[in-house]
Amino acid sequence: MAKSSINMLLQACFFFWLFSALVHGKPLSLVTSEGPPHTINNKLFSGIDLDVTKAVLRQLGYSVKLNFVALGRAEMLVRSGQYDLMAPIFFAQDTDNFYISEPIVTYKPMVFSLSERNLSPESISDLAKYSVITFQGAPGYFGDAFKAMSEQARYKESADMSVIPEILAKSRYDFAVLDQYIFYYFYRINDKQRPIDIFKHHYLIPPVTASVAFKDKMLRDRFNYELKKFKQGKGYAKIVEAYLGRMEQVALTDTQ
Structure with missing residues (x-):
């Protein structure tokens, strides 16, 4: 190989290395809002959604700096180009400078009851003759049938989701409505071995997938490729x- 060709090859390698260093040297800025266990503002752990996102990006050579803001602001901050990505995001599609990943987590809003009660509602409307506890603002998420039920049942919305599993466990209400991850996170927050077979699950609300939004399309595409491999592993x-904790009795999410 001619000396000039070798020099050109070395220069190309150098500039490729320099470009990679510049791209990967600065952490990606991820903006989110706190909602345990999906997103947690803590130096030691950051929640399921963010841990999955960080793990996939780490495989691509990126570190991530988390920024927590008030609910609703994250999307605007990425769309305006101030941050590199946000998570989670729901029901979104690609637009200019705003690109949506494949799902990272499947949220499963669930109706829970105590197994010993042997209750078997077939629809949300069936809950109207019972007592129901859920999170604040739930009717805005679950549609007209849920809203109608909330006006007929002995119905309560709790501003503190962490108390809902314990209230149901003590049989103070017939049913609780909460995302599966959130329900079991708070139920087992002090004991990851706490038995969960006391609860019965009623699949009356459709699941919702959560994704990551990127301002860079190429990074989104690379993320999708790596995410698929990540889900196939452990x-x-x-x-x-x-x-x-271990959840063998519950199919929490579709990781395919």
Whole structure:
């Protein structure tokens, strides 16, 4: 090989290395809002959604700096180009400078009851003759049938979601409505071995997928490719187990 060709090759390698260093040297800025166990503002752990996102980006060579803001602001901050990405995001599609990943987590809003009660509602409307506890603002998420039920049942919305599993466990209400991850996170927050077979699950509300939004399309595409491989491994299950403990009895999410 001619000396000039070798020099050109060395220069090309150098500039490629320099470009990679510049791209990967500065952490990606991720903006989110706190909502345990999906997103947690803590130096030691950051929640299921963010841990999955960080793990995939780490495989691509990126570090991530988390920024927590008030609910609703994250999307605007990424769309305006002030941050690199946000998570989670729901029901979104690609637009200019705003690109949506494949799902990272499946949220499963669930109706829970105590197994010993042997209750078997077939629809949300069936809950109207019972007592129901859920989170604040739930009717705005679950549609007209849920809103109608909330006006007929002995119905309560709690501003503190952490108390809902314990209230149901003590049989103070017939049913509780909460995302599966949130329910079991708070139920087992002090004991990851706490038995969960006391609860019965009623699949009356459709699941919702959560994604990551990027301002850079190429990074989104690379993320999707790596995310698929990550879900096929054991990393996802380990992240969930870290927050909820072993959950063999419950199919928490579709990781395919």
